[in-house]
Amino acid sequence: MYASSHPLCSPTVKPVLINDTTLRDGEQAAGIAFGIEEKVAIAKFLDAIGVHELEVGIPAMGHDEAQAIRAIADLGLNAHLLGWNRAVISDIEASIHCGLRRIHISIPVSDMQIQVKFGGRWVAMLERLRDCINFARDHGLEVSVGGEDSSRADETFLIDAAQYAQEWGAFRFRFCDTVGILDPFSTHDKVKKLVDALDIPVEMHTHNDMGLATANALAGVRAGATSVNTTVNGLGERAGNAALEEVVMSLKQIYGIKAGIKTQHFLELSRFVAKSVQCPVPPWKAIVGENTFAHESGIHAHGVLKNPSTYEPFDPSEVGRQRRLVVGKHSGRHLLRQLLHDHGVDLSAENGQQVLDAVRDRSVHLKRNLTVDELLSLIPKTAIPSSC
Numbered sequence: 243m244y245a246s247s248h249p250l251c252s253p254t255v256k257p258v259l260i261n262d263t264t265l266r267d268g269e270q271a272a273g274i275a276f277g278i279e280e281k282v283a284i285a286k287f288l289d290a291i292g293v294h295e296l297e298v299g300i301p302a303m304g305h306d307e308a309q310a311i312r313a314i315a316d317l318g319l320n321a322h323l324l325g326w327n328r329a330v331i332s333d334i335e336a337s338i339h340c341g342l343r344r345i346h347i348s349i350p351v352s353d354m355q356i357q358v359k360f361g362g363r364w365v366a367m368l369e370r371l372r373d374c375i376n377f378a379r380d381h382g383l384e385v386s387v388g389g390e391d392s393s394r395a396d397e398t399f400l401i402d403a404a405q406y407a408q409e410w411g412a413f414r415f416r417f418c419d420t421v422g423i424l425d426p427f428s429t430h431d432k433v434k435k436l437v438d439a440l441d442i443p444v445e446m447h448t449h450n451d452m453g454l455a456t457a458n459a460l461a462g463v464r465a466g467a468t469s470v471n472t473t474v475n476g477l478g479e480r481a482g483n484a485a486l487e488e489v490v491m492s493l494k495q496i497y498g499i500k501a502g503i504k505t506q507h508f509l510e511l512s513r514f515v516a517k518s519v520q521c522p523v524p525p526w527k528a529i530v531g532e533n534t535f536a537h538e539s540g541i542h543a544h545g546v547l548k549n550p551s552t553y554e555p556f557d558p559s560e561v562g563r564q565r566r567l568v569v570g571k572h573s574g575r576h577l578l579r580q581l582l583h584d585h586g587v588d589l590s591a592e593n594g595q596q597v598l599d600a601v602r603d604r605s606v607h608l609k610r611n612l613t614v615d616e617l618l619s620l621i622p623k624t625a626i627p628s629s630c
């Protein structure tokens with residue numbers, strides 16, 4: 243009800259484009275290194291489920307990275323492909339050699355980052371950006387520009403740099419909360435000013451250092467950004483990026499904005515990427531974690547048995563999942579009765595309570611839920627079925 247009444251659900255709201263950067267910022271997570279086949283397979287998967295744009299990597303790295311990007315470019319996917327570049331002509335040449343038609347050029351925009359990377363010479367940096375955009379456009383490329391560390395940049399300088407990028411022919415500007423230090427309110431304020439100052443679209447790139455990457459990406463959308471950088475499972479530098487599955491499901495469930503992505507494949511995609519990076523997803527991870535549609539607690543299970551919406555934000559099948567009812571330390575009579583009934587056992591109230599007490603003890607001992615066999619093994623031999 244809330245979703246359909248939200249102001250962002252008005253038909254005039256622009257659609258939100260998802261630009262997934264699992265293959266670029268995702269892979270920058272310490273210890274993650276995709277092989278060529280893995281990069282190709284992930285690109286194909288993302289394309290098959292309808293992700294609009296893929297930031298496929300950093301051509302300037304050369305070697306396998308460039309080969310993988312070239313292989314992805316040769317696939318003829320529906321998704322737009324984007325290569326990440328510094329404001330360096332040889333980076334852009336590398337992107338061209340990979341067969342990319344669309345590139346992203348990043349410049350630092352906070353004083354600190356400009357000092358470290360350009361010795362504080364911001365005029366020289368902007369001139370370099372202009373030359374790089376011109377070079378790329380002369381080679382027929384579409385150019386997106388990113389403001390690294392936008393969140394800590396002087397707001398006037400950020401807007402000036404973005405306006406220059408627009409004037410020189412960039413088709414989009416990326417607002418980067420590079421070290422994840424904003425909250426949704428400050429994100430909204432900063433992105434709104436940027437959106438109001440530009441004619442080209444603004445893209446959100448948020449990091450999860452304070453656990454706010456998805457919230458900040460959404461705040462940017464509410465401020466008028468129309469593109470969001472995501473990664474599968476929230477993979478990425480340090481604490482990661484805004485997770486694809488979280489952003490897409492939040493846009494849909496909270497704002498009623500459909501990104502046109504086949505969300506029922508999110509679980510499969512999450513597992514595929516988790517396997518590639520050899521890094522399991524925590525059980526409590528939003529949308530794709532093992533526990534997100536599991537109910538053990540008595541009060542929750544009682545509610546869900548009557549109406550799943552009591553304790554589920556949306557139907558699990560929307561993201562390729564199934565509801566699980568499991569018994570453990572926190573379970574109650576209703577859940578126990580239902581699970582036993584499903585396995586052909588109906589106990590008296592007294593025996594049911596005995597089993598429930600035993601479930602609690604056993605669960606504390608094992609430090610986990612009980613399997614069905616373990617549950618059934620707790621039924622006393624002398625138990626009197628309720629029907630007797």
Ligand SMILES: CC(=O)SCCNC(=O)CCNC(=O)[C@H](O)C(C)(C)COP(=O)(O)OP(=O)(O)OC[C@H]1O[C@@H](n2cnc3c(N)ncnc32)[C@H](O)[C@@H]1OP(=O)(O)O
Pocket residue numbers: 267270300302303327328329330348349350358359360390420479
């Ligand atoms: C916020 C982000 O995520 S930005 C993306 C970060 N991603 C990565 O770094 C992963 C891939 N990177 C790499 O493989 C390498 O860093 C390369 C190939 C890009 C460059 O490698 P190297 O030449 O060995 O340089 P190194 O990484 O040590 O240093 C970075 C150089 O890029 C410069 N640089 C950094 N950002 C930019 C930029 N936006 N525009 C222009 N130059 C930049 C630095 O000032 C430094 O230049 P210097 O060598 O003249 O001092």
Ligand SMILES: O=C(O)CCC(=O)C(=O)O
Pocket residue numbers: 267346347348349387388389390391416418419420421447449
């Ligand atoms: O694209 C850019 O400009 C930088 C992106 C990035 O990874 C970041 O700022 O965290």
